[in-house]
Amino acid sequence: MDRYAALTRELARVCPGLELREQEPLARHTSFRIGGPARLMALPRSAEEAAQAVRAARALDIRPVFLGNGSNILAADEGYEGFLIKTFDGLSTLEERDGIITAGSGTLLSRLANFALERGLTGSEFAHGIPGTVGGAVTMNAGAYGGEIAQILREVVLLDREGELRTLPAAECELSYRHSAFLDGERMLLSARFALATGDPAQIRARMEDLAARRKAKQPLEHPSAGSTFKRPEGHFAAALIEQCGLKGLTVGGAQVSEKHSGFLINRGGATCADMLALIGQVRARVRQETGVELELEVRTLGI
Ligand SMILES: Cc1cc2nc3c(=O)[nH]c(=O)nc-3n(C[C@H](O)[C@H](O)[C@H](O)COP(=O)(O)OP(=O)(O)OC[C@H]3O[C@@H](n4cnc5c(N)ncnc54)[C@H](O)[C@@H]3O)c2cc1C
DSSP states (O other): OOHHHHHHHHHHHHOTTOEEEEEEEGGGTSTTOOOOEEEEEEEOSSHHHHHHHHHHHHHTTOOOEEESSOTTEEEOTTOEEEEEEEOTTTTOOEEEETTEEEEETTOBHHHHHHHHHHTTEESOGGGTTOOOBHHHHHHHTOEETTEEGGGTEEEEEEEOTTSOEEEEEGGGSOOBTTBOGGGGSOSEEEEEEEEOEEOOHHHHHHHHHHHHHHHHHHSOTTSOEEEESBOOOTTSOHHHHHHHTTOTTOEETTEEEOSSOTTEEEEOSSOOHHHHHHHHHHHHHHHHHHHOOOOOBOSEEEOO
16 A cells, blocks of 8 residues: 555544545646646645644655645646645634734635725735735735735744644744745644734725726736746846846747736646746746846746
8 A cells, every 4th residue: 555545544544524635636726727636635624634634644754735725836737746735715714803813724815804804904905816825825925015924924823844733923934025934845834813903994995996906907817827927036027027028928838928917927728837837947048048137936836
C-alpha cells in the first residue's frame, strides 16, 4: 500500500466524517481553471478535522499543501502527486466582538468585508474585491488600492508542523509586500483576527462600490486568471513594463497577456499550464532584455 492509500485509510479511521477526494482535478479549484489531478484532497469542515488531517499526514511523513480559493495558484497539467488540504469553504466562520472580527481561514474576503460593513466597521473595504480566502490573503499579505492585510491583522491561530495549535501575533507574521512567514508552507492557518475601526456604513459601502467599479473597468474579470501574475518590481509597475515592451495581447496557445490589463495573464479558453509557463517565460525574457528589470512571479506554483 502506498503512503496516500495508507493516509486515506488512517483518516477514514480517526476522522470518519472528513471529506476526501482522490485524483481531484485542480482546474476545478484554481481561478486559472488550469491543473491536472491532485492525488488526495481533504476538505475539512472544522479546525478539529483540519488538525486530524495535518497530524495523520505528518505521521506518514507526508507534507500537506494548503489551498484556499486557488486564486493565486498555477497548477501543473500533470497535477500534484501529493496531499492538499482545502479550507474553502469548510473553514468559513465569522464572529465579531468589540470591533475585532475572527474569521475562519476558508472565509472569502468578500464575506469578511460585507460582515464588517453590516457592523459599521471600516478597514477591510480594500479586500472586498480580492477573490481569495482569509488564509490565502494572510499568506500573501494581499492588498489593493492602498490597503493590505498587514494594516488590519491582529493575530492568527495556526497549526504548526506537528499539528499543534498556536496563536501568533501579527508582528511575528513577517508581513511585507506580498510576503508572510507562511509562504514556506509549513503551518496551516486556521483563523485570523482583524482589528477594525467604527465607521459610517454609507461611506464604507460607497468605498466598496467605488473599488468594485474600478476593478470592473480595469481588470479582465470575464476571463480566468490569478490576478496580477507578477509582483510590482521596485520603482516600476509590471503592467506598464509589459506594455512598454509591446507584449499586450501576446498569446501562447490559450494563454494571453490581457488586452485590458497587461499585468494579468489570462486563460482565453483551454489554456494549459505549459501555455501559461511559456507565456510567462516570454514576458520575463522580453522585459529583462528591453528594460533590465527582472519580473518575479506573484502567482504560486503547484506541482511545477
Ligand atoms: C481576478 C483576481 C483579482 C485579484 N486581485 C488581487 C488584488 O487586488 N490583490 C492581491 O493581493 N491579490 C489579488 N489576487 C490574487 C489572490 O486573490 C490573492 O493572492 C488571495 O489572497 C489568494 O487567496 P486564496 O485563498 O485564493 O489562496 P490560494 O491561491 O489558494 O493560496 C495562495 C497561497 O496561500 C497558501 N494558503 C492558502 N490558504 C492557507 C492556509 N489556510 N494556511 C496556510 N497557507 C495557506 C497557499 O498554500 C498558497 O501558497 C487576485 C486574483 C484574481 C483571480
